[in-house]
Amino acid sequence: MFKVFKGTGIESSYSISANPLFVSNNTWTIYPAKHRTTKKKVSVWQFSKKDLEARLQANGVLNRTNRSMIMDDISTVLRNYVSNLSKFKHPNFLTVIEPLEDHKNRMLFVTEYVVDDLATLNKSDLDEIIITKGLLQIASGLKFLHQSVHTVHMNLAPSSIFITENFDWKISGMQFIEVMENKVQEKYIDPLDSRLPSFLNIEFRYSSPNLLLKHNVDYINDLFSVGCLIFYLFNEGRPLLECSSSSLLEYERTFNKLKHILGSANLHHHASFNSIPRNYIDVFIRLLKETQESNKDVLMLQTPLTVDDLLASTIFNNDLIRILNVIDEFPTLSQQEKIEYLTNLTKDLSSFPRALLINKFIPVLSDLTTPLLSAKSVNEDDQKVIILASQNLLILSNQLSQLTFSDKIFPLLNKILNEQNMPSYDLLLVSNIDTIKTKLGANETDLGSKHTQLFQKLLNKLFEKSMVASNDPNTVQLQDKVLTSLSVFLNYQTYSTITTQMFPAVCQLFSTTSSLKIKNLTVNAFILMISGMKEKNLDNYIIVEKLLPLVQNTHVSNFKNANLLMNMVQLYESIFHKLNKSPATISVAKNEVDVSELIRDSIFFQLWKLTNFVSRKSDLDGLFRIIGEIESYLKKSVTAKLKETDADSSPRPAVVNHAASATAPVKPLDDFEDFQAAPSKSAPLRLQPTKQYTPPVAQAAPAATPNILSFGATSAQPQAANSQQTFAVMQPMKATRVSSPQPSPATTPAPTSPAIDWTKTMAPKLRTGAPSYDSLI
Numbered sequence: 001m002f003k004v005f006k007g008t009g010i011e012s013s014y015s016i017s018a019n020p021l022f023v024s025n026n027t028w029t030i031y032p033a034k035h036r037t038t039k040k041k042v043s044v045w046q047f048s049k050k051d052l053e054a055r056l057q058a059n060g061v062l063n064r065t066n067r068s069m070i071m072d073d074i075s076t077v078l079r080n081y082v083s084n085l086s087k088f089k090h091p092n093f094l095t096v097i098e099p100l101e102d103h104k105n106r107m108l109f110v111t112e113y114v115v116d117d118l119a120t121l122n123k124s125d126l127d128e129i130i131i132t133k134g135l136l137q138i139a140s141g142l143k144f145l146h147q148s149v150h151t152v153h154m155n156l157a158p159s160s161i162f163i164t165e166n167f168d169w170k171i172s173g174m175q176f177i178e179v180m181e182n183k184v185q186e187k188y189i190d191p192l193d194s195r196l197p198s199f200l201n202i203e204f205r206y207s208s209p210n211l212l213l214k215h216n217v218d219y220i221n222d223l224f225s226v227g228c229l230i231f232y233l234f235n236e237g238r239p240l241l242e243c244s245s246s247s248l249l250e251y252e253r254t255f256n257k258l259k260h261i262l263g264s265a266n267l268h269h270h271a272s273f274n275s276i277p278r279n280y281i282d283v284f285i286r287l288l289k290e291t292q293e294s295n296k297d298v299l300m301l302q303t304p305l306t307v308d309d310l311l312a313s314t315i316f317n318n319d320l321i322r323i324l325n326v327i328d329e330f331p332t333l334s335q336q337e338k339i340e341y342l343t344n345l346t347k348d349l350s351s352f353p354r355a356l357l358i359n360k361f362i363p364v365l366s367d368l369t370t371p372l373l374s375a376k377s378v379n380e381d382d383q384k385v386i387i388l389a390s391q392n393l394l395i396l397s398n399q400l401s402q403l404t405f406s407d408k409i410f411p412l413l414n415k416i417l418n419e420q421n422m423p424s425y426d427l428l429l430v431s432n433i434d435t436i437k438t439k440l441g442a443n444e445t446d447l448g449s450k451h452t453q454l455f456q457k458l459l460n461k462l463f464e465k466s467m468v469a470s471n472d473p474n475t476v477q478l479q480d481k482v483l484t485s486l487s488v489f490l491n492y493q494t495y496s497t498i499t500t501q502m503f504p505a506v507c508q509l510f511s512t513t514s515s516l517k518i519k520n521l522t523v524n525a526f527i528l529m530i531s532g533m534k535e536k537n538l539d540n541y542i543i544v545e546k547l548l549p550l551v552q553n554t555h556v557s558n559f560k561n562a563n564l565l566m567n568m569v570q571l572y573e574s575i576f577h578k579l580n581k582s583p584a585t586i587s588v589a590k591n592e593v594d595v596s597e598l599i600r601d602s603i604f605f606q607l608w609k610l611t612n613f614v615s616r617k618s619d620l621d622g623l624f625r626i627i628g629e630i631e632s633y634l635k636k637s638v639t640a641k642l643k644e645t646d647a648d649s650s651p652r653p654a655v656v657n658h659a660a661s662a663t664a665p666v667k668p669l670d671d672f673e674d675f676q677a678a679p680s681k682s683a684p685l686r687l688q689p690t691k692q693y694t695p696p697v698a699q700a701a702p703a704a705t706p707n708i709l710s711f712g713a714t715s716a717q718p719q720a721a722n723s724q725q726t727f728a729v730m731q732p733m734k735a736t737r738v739s740s741p742q743p744s745p746a747t748t749p750a751p752t753s754p755a756i757d758w759t760k761t762m763a764p765k766l767r768t769g770a771p772s773y774d775s776l777i
Contacts, residue, residue, distance in 0.1 A: 092144065135230070136324075157173065189211060205240075205245075430466075442492065493536075520567050523551075579598065583595070
């Protein structure tokens with residue numbers, strides 16, 4: 001919520017929040033604000049004279065006689081605070097954007113955006129890397145102050161060091177600075193009335209005894225303050241010298257205790273300094289011991305400690321610190337230098353604390369990428385920078401909360417995906433798809449949630465861009481990664497999307513790709529869609545109408561690859577297991593199709609064909625196992641149909657014609673008579689002769705007429721004698737279905753002459769039970 005003022009230049013130029021971020025040193029109330037035109041974030045500092053007057057009057061400090069003098073002194077200190085700060089243009093000093101506006105009841109000025117000072121900062125956000133980086137920035141600022149402008153800060157304390165949004169530390173609190181004139185100067189510091197605000201005097205707890213007890217202004221005073229800051233930062237905000245700024249005697253007693261500790265024999269392992277890291281302890285002790293008194297001798301027997309000694313110390317000899325140093329100058333690097341830096345950064349980025357990742361690296365990496373996206377054309381080096389920057393953003397995302405990732409990382413990643421055609425970038429996203437899913441909070445069981453839908457759109461875009469037949473190595477790698485991770489893509493899609501968009505795309509890629517690896521992966525994708533998606537598995541219609549014709553038309557040259565061959569076998573097996581659980585008939589294209597016949601014709605026979613291409617014994621054994629499984633299924637299916645047919649067409653008892661029986665015996669049925677009846681719809685196949693063979697008949701007497709037995713005749717009746725024997729050529733038999741046996745009508749036999757009774761030797765016996773047939777497959 002921003003409040004609008006129209007009384008001053010600052011308040012008319014900036015939209016100022018109604019809620020302050022923090023209050024520094026009980027003096028400045030600091031508000032976040034934005035410039036109305038540029039929208040740049042800034043901090044507006046406000047000091048209320050009215051509130052201070054009220055507090056001073058309540059404490060009995062302010063009365064009618066001294067009111068004007070005290071308030072003028074306060075105003076002078078505050079004006080010095082701002083004016084001195086405005087003079088220093090250095091990256092390690094707080095930047096003043098708008099000068100001080102001094103009004104009747106308040107003062108205002110504007111600086112770069114800050115979020116805290118070291119006094120108000122939550123100490124749990126600090127770790128060794130953050131502290132070391134911050135101290136390096138303070139030391140760099142002091143180097144500029146001491147060596148370039150020859151000035152002593154005099155009041156380096158937690159309340160005079162501010163932290164920006166990028167977690168950079170900035171020096172402020174310049175109201176007491178002293179310019180050096182080639183030699184040590186004298187200055188006496190008076191204690192402050194405890195009823196007055198603390199910003200009116202130097203903070204004793206962080207001041208050197210060289211200043212307060214020896215009354216010397218020297219560069220070493222600031223270095224002693226740095227030692228006090230180190231202790232403060234590594235001890236959760238507890239000061240090294242616990243005293244007030246209202247008593248020099250109290251300060252002296254406290255310092256003497258510290259001096260006694262510093263004179264201990266085993267100082268480096270003293271209990272008071274246990275919290276100081278081991279790589280800090282040497283320089284920390286030097287900062288406290290060698291800055292207690294200025295050396296005023298003409299002949300210097302010992303070189304005084306300087307800020308250069310601090311910068312050259314082991315505490316800053318750290319790879320992570322060097323990385324942070326470079327990133328501060330990142331915009332000035334060439335593209336090749338940026339590529340090299342970002343490549344090395346991927347190895348060390350996870351070592352940085354979360355606060356630095358959020359406040360330092362995310363802004364730098366985002367600012368690096370955004371301008372490149374707006375360019376009309378992105379060259380190869382720019383693409384590498386974009387991909388490496390995105391890779392680092394994904395690495396640091398593992399330490400971010402879901403909210404931070406959704407707000408700061410995902411929008412940029414999504415923008416690059418939609419605006420740029422870079423297969424290498426798409427491959428990067430697919431490789432980190434689990435991280436993106438987790439950090440977005442996507443849930444495959446709740447496809448209606450906002451974050452799940454964002455993730456779903458990302459998957460759809462990646463899938464669409466990958467399913468393009470191409471020989472480009474990056475595109476092939478992308479297809480490889482997408483097909484390998486296909487279950488993730490499918491889990492976040494509806495069944496309709498899978499069947500109308502994703503399945504046809506995989507089919508197209510299967511048909512067009514020239515890469516055997518990708519073709520293998522598409523076959524695996526089919527298997528996943530058939531049996532690995534539970535309620536989203538492909539239905540029988542799509543399998544029969546779309547998938548089976550596609551795989552059956554695969555060119556045989558592909559089967560020279562043993563892996564593809566066995567993947568095809570597994571695909572047929574998956575289809576078989578899917579279909580054999582279906583009803584006996586399924587509807588395909590408005591036609592009822594017998595499942596067992598479909599399995600026999602489209603799977604069983606196809607698998608037998610594939611045996612021609614098997615080159616390994618283990619593969620052949622696996623193929624025969626599957627063939628045997630399908631054969632067993634088909635036998636059971638055919639047997640079950642036969643039993644149903646037998647039950648429907650079982651023989652009924654024949655009605656005996658006693659009159660006919662008296663004159664002619666009932667002739668046993670011939671096996672071949674079964675073939676003359678109309679076959680039933682589901683009866684098994686049998687062989688039926690189409691022409692007959694008539695054997696020679698043995699003659700009982702020379703004058704007798706021979707009897708000829710005719711196979712396939714409706715009854716065994718005597719035939720007229722011929723002058724020569726009759727032979728019929730046996731032709732190949734054709735298959736027909738077996739019908740239930742029917743009794744032949746009774747006939748009256750003609751008188752016969754003596755002959756061999758062939759009915760007793762060749763005619764089949766009458767069956768008394770149901771016929772039994774072997775099923776043919």
